[in-house]
Amino acid sequence: MLRLVLGLSIILALFALAFFKLSKESLEPTKFPKDPNNLANFLDTDLAGNSRIPSQNSRIPIELYTSFGLDYLNLARKSVGLVPFKENSILSEAAKNHTLYLSNLGIISHDESKENKYFTGANPSERAIFAGLNSSFVSENISAKHASFNDSIDGLLSAIYHRFNFLNYSFDEIGYYDDGDIYTYEMSNSALLRLCQRGESIGRQYVLGACANPKMPLSPTSFNLATKPSKPDFLMFPNESFASVAVFGDEDPDPLPQCKITSAPVSLEFNPNLEIFLKSFKLFKDGKELENTLLLSNDNDPRFTSNQFALFSLSPFDFGASYEVLATYTQGGENKSLSWSFATKEPQIPYFIVNDGDIIELEDGREYEVFFAPKHCNDSFSQYSYTLPFGSSLQLKDTGINMLKMRASGAYGDVIEFKSATHNIKILIKSEKNLDFKVIFALILAIILFIFIAKRAKI
Numbered sequence: 001m002l003r004l005v006l007g008l009s010i011i012l013a014l015f016a017l018a019f020f021k022l023s024k025e026s027l028e029p030t031k032f033p034k035d036p037n038n039l040a041n042f043l044d045t046d047l048a049g050n051s052r053i054p055s056q057n058s059r060i061p062i063e064l065y066t067s068f069g070l071d072y073l074n075l076a077r078k079s080v081g082l083v084p085f086k087e088n089s090i091l092s093e094a095a096k097n098h099t100l101y102l103s104n105l106g107i108i109s110h111d112e113s114k115e116n117k118y119f120t121g122a123n124p125s126e127r128a129i130f131a132g133l134n135s136s137f138v139s140e141n142i143s144a145k146h147a148s149f150n151d152s153i154d155g156l157l158s159a160i161y162h163r164f165n166f167l168n169y170s171f172d173e174i175g176y177y178d179d180g181d182i183y184t185y186e187m188s189n190s191a192l193l194r195l196c197q198r199g200e201s202i203g204r205q206y207v208l209g210a211c212a213n214p215k216m217p218l219s220p221t222s223f224n225l226a227t228k229p230s231k232p233d234f235l236m237f238p239n240e241s242f243a244s245v246a247v248f249g250d251e252d253p254d255p256l257p258q259c260k261i262t263s264a265p266v267s268l269e270f271n272p273n274l275e276i277f278l279k280s281f282k283l284f285k286d287g288k289e290l291e292n293t294l295l296l297s298n299d300n301d302p303r304f305t306s307n308q309f310a311l312f313s314l315s316p317f318d319f320g321a322s323y324e325v326l327a328t329y330t331q332g333g334e335n336k337s338l339s340w341s342f343a344t345k346e347p348q349i350p351y352f353i354v355n356d357g358d359i360i361e362l363e364d365g366r367e368y369e370v371f372f373a374p375k376h377c378n379d380s381f382s383q384y385s386y387t388l389p390f391g392s393s394l395q396l397k398d399t400g401i402n403m404l405k406m407r408a409s410g411a412y413g414d415v416i417e418f419k420s421a422t423h424n425i426k427i428l429i430k431s432e433k434n435l436d437f438k439v440i441f442a443l444i445l446a447i448i449l450f451i452f453i454a455k456r457a458k459i
Contacts, residue, residue, distance in 0.1 A: 027428055031352050031353070031360050087173075090175065092176060094188045103181070134196045155250075158265070161251060189227060195210075196218075207223045239340050246317040248299065249262065249401035268327050281326075284324040324341045354423065364429055372420065372423045417435055
């Protein structure tokens with residue numbers, strides 16, 4: 001009888017084990033992870049001040065790996081020839097006040113309502129004056145749900161209207177504040193602050209409304225000298241000194257309402273003192289012109305000045321790639337041209353670029369970025385679902401448009417099915433565990449069966 005009971009227990013355990021093994025699909029990955037070649041050793045400086053320095057072979061300047069916060073933003077301004085921002089404590093106070101307002105209300109907006117207890121002004125100018133600024137010449141940038149100041153700055157630099165604020169001829173002072181989720185930046189002009197402080201003796205023409213005192217007059221000459229510096233002649237971004245993110249898809253107001261996902265813009269802005277006519281603006285990769293592009297200017301976007309231009313590829317840029325730009329224009333009847341190049345950033349950890357139907361393999365417990373390549377410029381997703389085999393798990397974090405950070409855990413060969421509106425992929429789990437927990441489960445089951453049958457047989 002003992003042999004019979006033992007035999008039945010072993011058969012049942014083998015059956016359970018076979019069920020787990022046979023339920024797994026025999027799959028091979030169709031896509032393999034990319035290890036960042038220019039960011040492989042890069043870990044962005046965190047709020048605790050920890051950082052690592054990348055390889056000397058990087059195409060992206062080392063300063064971009066080691067700078068943080070205002071220093072990082074000033075690298076962008078330096079790359080286009082603008083003076084660096086200086087921090088203004090009054091502007092930082094205004095940024096803090098508005099961040100608290102937004103956090104309390106749970107929204108992102110440049111406006112405030114008097115009904116809220118955190119109200120300090122209906123618009124950025126009023127809020128800066130409330131904090132003690134003597135000028136109303138203020139502009140504001142806001143972002144949310146970024147991991148750090150650098151991520152916030154990258155996001156705002158990829159959004160064209162916000163880029164024009166950060167890389168603006170007229171601003172040279174900034175204040176900023178964050179609550180870990182919302183990042184607020186206030187910008188102003190130091191020369192105007194001095195003019196508004198001392199006032200001016202003016203002639204018959206004057207400018208009103210630039211100071212906290214709305215009746216404080218400024219001469220047009222002084223105002224223009226403060227807000228329209230003579231240099232540099234043009235601002236080109238991104239460029240050889242500051243790399244671009246590859247993907248754009250989220251700005252309010254939306255410069256491209258006809259598309260949900262494109263490349264980050266390539267912008268060219270001429271000095272406001274110059275009169276120019278842009279003839280052409282082209283993007284190239286490996287010497288071949290990108291054809292599916294869209295140019296924004298004052299002709300089709302009233303938010304642009306006559307000297308501001310932005311070119312979008314309606315397909316995202318490749319990660320870790322190099323691009324070339326050529327612009328031709330006329331100035332004073334003379335034909336001129338500008339050419340430059342830039343690189344695009346990669347995710348900081350191993351990553352996949354997937355299409356519908358792909359199979360990827362994730363090492364158990366390791367984080368990966370997964371970018372879902374769009375089929376067209378409206379192929380972005382916000383909703384998805386997945387099914388897990390017994391005992392497996394999948395942790396997901398939204399890190400950008402069509403980008404998810406994934407960490408899978410489970411037994412070797414487990415298959416997770418992931419579905420969005422246009423992407424169905426399969427995720428294989430690669431585990432280095434010597435003993436599958438399901439084998440342990442089968443053995444435990446065998447022991448339980450043996451004890452149960454033995455008792456029933458009264459052995």
